[in-house]
Amino acid sequence: MKILxxxxxxxxxxxxxxLKSDGSGVDxxxxxxxxxPFDEYAIEEAVQIVEKSGGEVxxxxxxxxxxxxxxxxxxxxxxxxxxxxxxxxxLDSAAIADVLAAVYxxxxxxxxxxxxxxxxxxxxxAAQMLAAKLDLPQACFAFKVELGDGKAxxxxxxDGGLDVxxxxxxxxxxxxxxxNQPRYAALPQIMKAKRKEVKKVSLGDLGVEAKSATKILGxxxxxxxAAGQIVGSVEELVDKLVNDAKVL
Amino acid sequence: xxxxxxxxxxxxxxxxRKFAAEEVAPIAAAMDKSAKFEMSLVKKMGELGFMGVAYxxxxxxxxxxxxxxxxxxEELSSVCASTGVVxxxxxxxxxxxxxxxxxxxxxxxxxxxxxxxxxxxxxxLTEPGAGSDAANQKTTARLDGDEWVINGSKIFITNGGPxxxxxxxxxxxxxxxxxxLSAFIVPTDSPGFRVxxxxxxxxxxxxSTAELLFEDCRIPKENLLGKDGDGFKIALTTLxxxxxxxxxxxxxxxxxxxNAAVAYSKERVQFGKPLxxxxxxxxxxxxxxxxxxxxxxxxxxxxxxxxAGMRFGTQSAMAKLFAAETCMKATREAIQVFGGYxxxxxxxxERFYRDAKITEIYEGTSEVQKIVISRSLxxx
Ligand SMILES: Cc1cc2nc3c(=O)[nH]c(=O)nc-3n(C[C@H](O)[C@H](O)[C@H](O)COP(=O)(O)OP(=O)(O)OC[C@H]3O[C@@H](n4cnc5c(N)ncnc54)[C@H](O)[C@@H]3O)c2cc1C
Numbered sequence: 001m002k003i004l005x006x007x008x009x010x011x012x013x014x015x016x017x018x019l020k021s022d023g024s025g026v027d028x029x030x031x032x033x034x035x036x037p038f039d040e041y042a043i044e045e046a047v048q049i050v051e052k053s054g055g056e057v058x059x060x061x062x063x064x065x066x067x068x069x070x071x072x073x074x075x076x077x078x079x080x081x082x083x084x085x086x087x088x089x090x091l092d093s094a095a096i097a098d099v100l101a102a103v104y105x106x107x108x109x110x111x112x113x114x115x116x117x118x119x120x121x122x123x124x125x126a127a128q129m130l131a132a133k134l135d136l137p138q139a140c141f142a143f144k145v146e147l148g149d150g151k152a153x154x155x156x157x158x159d160g161g162l163d164v165x166x167x168x169x170x171x172x173x174x175x176x177x178x179x180n181q182p183r184y185a186a187l188p189q190i191m192k193a194k195r196k197e198v199k200k201v202s203l204g205d206l207g208v209e210a211k212s213a214t215k216i217l218g219x220x221x222x223x224x225x226a227a228g229q230i231v232g233s234v235e236e237l238v239d240k241l242v243n244d245a246k247v248l
Numbered sequence: 249x250x251x252x253x254x255x256x257x258x259x260x261x262x263x264x265r266k267f268a269a270e271e272v273a274p275i276a277a278a279m280d281k282s283a284k285f286e287m288s289l290v291k292k293m294g295e296l297g298f299m300g301v302a303y304x305x306x307x308x309x310x311x312x313x314x315x316x317x318x319x320x321x322e323e324l325s326s327v328c329a330s331t332g333v334v335x336x337x338x339x340x341x342x343x344x345x346x347x348x349x350x351x352x353x354x355x356x357x358x359x360x361x362x363x364x365x366x367x368x369x370x371x372x373l374t375e376p377g378a379g380s381d382a383a384n385q386k387t388t389a390r391l392d393g394d395e396w397v398i399n400g401s402k403i404f405i406t407n408g409g410p411x412x413x414x415x416x417x418x419x420x421x422x423x424x425x426x427x428x429l430s431a432f433i434v435p436t437d438s439p440g441f442r443v444x445x446x447x448x449x450x451x452x453x454x455x456s457t458a459e460l461l462f463e464d465c466r467i468p469k470e471n472l473l474g475k476d477g478d479g480f481k482i483a484l485t486t487l488x489x490x491x492x493x494x495x496x497x498x499x500x501x502x503x504x505x506x507n508a509a510v511a512y513s514k515e516r517v518q519f520g521k522p523l524x525x526x527x528x529x530x531x532x533x534x535x536x537x538x539x540x541x542x543x544x545x546x547x548x549x550x551x552x553x554x555x556a557g558m559r560f561g562t563q564s565a566m567a568k569l570f571a572a573e574t575c576m577k578a579t580r581e582a583i584q585v586f587g588g589y590x591x592x593x594x595x596x597x598e599r600f601y602r603d604a605k606i607t608e609i610y611e612g613t614s615e616v617q618k619i620v621i622s623r624s625l626x627x628x
Contacts, residue, residue, distance in 0.1 A: 034262060069255045076259060185263040187297030187310035190256060 001055035001147075003046040004109040005079065006100055008036040009063055009070035010120040023218040026120075033066070035073050038115025040182040041175035045145060046113050047078035048180065053147070055110075056080040060103045062096060064088055068198060075193035076185035084200045092212040097129035102206040104134060109170065111152070116141050116174040127174045137167035143178040251545070253319075260316045264323035267296065268331075276328035279454035280599050285334060286454075287410065294365015298324075298335060303347055307359035314489070315551040318496040322547075325500025326507070327596075329603035330454035332500055336493035337406035337455075338362070341611075342369025345415050345486045346433060349474040358413055358433060367412030371490075372402035372434075372460045373483050380616050382417075383426035383480055387462060389418040394469045396432060398462040401444065406610070408458030409443055411436055415486075416460070417479045429479030433471045440465030451602035488561040489554060490611045491568040495547040498571035498607035502540050505575075505582035505600040509533060512595070513585055529585055536578040543571040562624040569617035572607040579604040 011017060011031045018027040035043075046057040059074045059082035061067040071082045083103050091099070104112065117124035131138035139154035146153040147169075156163045157176050167173075185193075203210050231237045241248045253261065275286055293299055301317040303309025310316075317339060325332030343362050346354060346369075361367040378384040387400025398418055405414070414434045421428035434441060444459030474482050510533060513524035523529045546567040553560035579601040583590035590597045608614045 032262075069258065072255060073259050073262065076263075184267050184296055185259060186295065187260065187263075187301060187312060187316070188305065190259045190263070191305075191311055193259075194256060 002109040007039045007074040042113040044182040076190045081197040092214045093125035095210040095212045096126045102208045112172045131172040137171040139165040140174040141176040264320045268327045273327040283453040299365035300363025308363040313555045318551045321496040322500035325497040326504035332497040340490035340493040341371035370407040370411040372416040387418040398465040402460040409456035426480040431473040431479040431482040491564040495567035495571040498575035502575040502578035505579045509582040509585040532581045539574040543574040565617040565620040575604040
């Protein structure tokens, strides 16, 4: 089984992001970049499947040349090889889905597993759009994946409960946090990752335009939160919600 | 000059930092309290390659450089100095001399189980009468047929309790002084070997510091490490490298203390402002951050020189001296930033403060580092 897993380079989610003074983007000076944490769950699931029943895990990362490091960090988690689609443009979810669809066509994998969302923009869209563009079945927010003959049974976390989907392969699955426990990159794997094949291509090489339909006009910090209040009783709380906040 | 990390070194740092945060930090305080090391950590670290960072893959090592090793000790120590020294004493003090001075047979036999973390290693140099004056050894080894027979005792040996292999320095020809010392590879299941008392300590409480007792301890003749009479040279060379590990440990503890102090200074409000808004606190943080950065540069430079095959003994002594002093200052100031909350065990900074002191003592006290450094200036 061949599994394609996209990996995204994101600023370390544990640090407080600062904006550039003109609000044109995030100030990346001194920021440490990592593999998007949800993508680590996707890689782990793919690697476990391949360890069990054979095949290969292929990664794809889209962005500047720096993404090669992110890709290698992903390869150190057990994937076999990777694609680096180099572009300096900021792509929105639909454009990313276009690029992924192009790589999908080159690779013809049996399965695409992605992180459920990227922790920088938290859009939670690219995988769904990819499935739509390729007309593939999708099962998002997986916490359990079981592969059968030409199909997958996916248990999913949805608002207010659980849901089980059976989908035919090829398909797109997105990984949620409870899917598995991603491994650490062992040092010998880091050394091996350095030697693994990374195919570098441009958008032109793939024949995709990848035009973003949305554009970021500016970023600003959320307003500082006003201090909270401690109420003495439920009655007081209800009174404040009705009369002060006017939300009830 | 390149002050940055290579992509491999960055990946190593990220993986070590993640492991430290997720697997070590949650149990560090409990290990300190119980003065017991969680041995499953050694197994996990072995699987990740942390117990054999800078040794070739053919012996089961990760095939990385000494700087990667320093980075791992630093990251582990930033949450738990005991874990840092377990790795450092094992690698620098036991694996290093076997790798550098061992015969091919010795390396093939002892390195794989050590580098995989299946077995811990230690170095037995210090004795009651031989501390800073390490050449003043009383432990003896004499050849009896096909075996060396060792008698004597070693004290304060890190990893001494759990170790499977000890590199031991002993007198083989008394009249030759420091040139009459030899080094031996002693499996701890050898007849006549016994672990004596475990020390109760101020800091690095989870790491074992034990007495090693040799009562007609017999090891095969081929377990001589290096040549007969090379023991002191082997010990000094080993400590040159080891000091990079301890500098990295000190650096890590200091960074851990600073991280805690910075976070707390932004949260704690007094006089209507976070502590970080007071200049007195800002200056402490700024001074510590600067010293830590300087210590890091010294430590990484020494590692880089070792990797480049240059002589680095003076530079590793400088790194250890400065990093240990920085560690003392950063942990002391971290408690000051926390005030009373830093003095109690609700926060890790009191543990960091207790752990810091040993970095000025083992693998050569700060005074001994200054002797090493000044000798390079004044000897011709
Ligand atoms: C927790 C712990 C772990 C250790 N782990 C190991 C280990 O794994 N293996 C091992 O072999 N040893 C180990 N040691 C021993 C350690 O290396 C020695 O304690 C250290 O080298 C100092 O020796 P000493 O304690 O005998 O002090 P001493 O040598 O008695 O020194 C006492 C004081 O006198 C000073 N002094 C001594 N000589 C001079 C001089 N010529 N000029 C100026 N000042 C001087 C020293 O700097 C120190 O301040 C460990 C010790 C501890 C506490």
